[in-house]
Amino acid sequence: MASRRRLKKDIDYLCFVVISDCYNYNYLHPEKQDQVLEIVRDTIIGRNGLIARVNHPDGKNNPKMVKAHYKAIFADLIKNVDESFSRLSALIKEK
DSSP states (O other): OOHHHHHHHHHHHHHHHHHHHHHHHHHGGHHHHHHHHHHHHHHHHHHHHHHHHSOSOOOTTTTTHHHHHHHHHHHHHHHHHHHHHHHHHHHHHHO
16 A cells, blocks of 8 residues: 555545445335445444554554555455445345
8 A cells, every 4th residue: 555544545435435325225225224224334333443453553663564464454445345235235136
């Protein structure tokens, strides 16, 4: 990653894309509100955890550890967003 600031913006952007898609689905299908809000809740919890990890890197004095730490955060971000989209996709396919 180029910078912590950019990583935080990526985290915010991807999480809010998931959240906006969830709210769009909720607007069209209000009968599934509980399941959609659970996806939103889990996405927000994941986002907050990732931001906390970005703010507190492991091994500040060792550049290799820091780089590995941020790569792990980015991998977790992709995994969390993919999981959230998969859950939303499963709801859409139920229709």
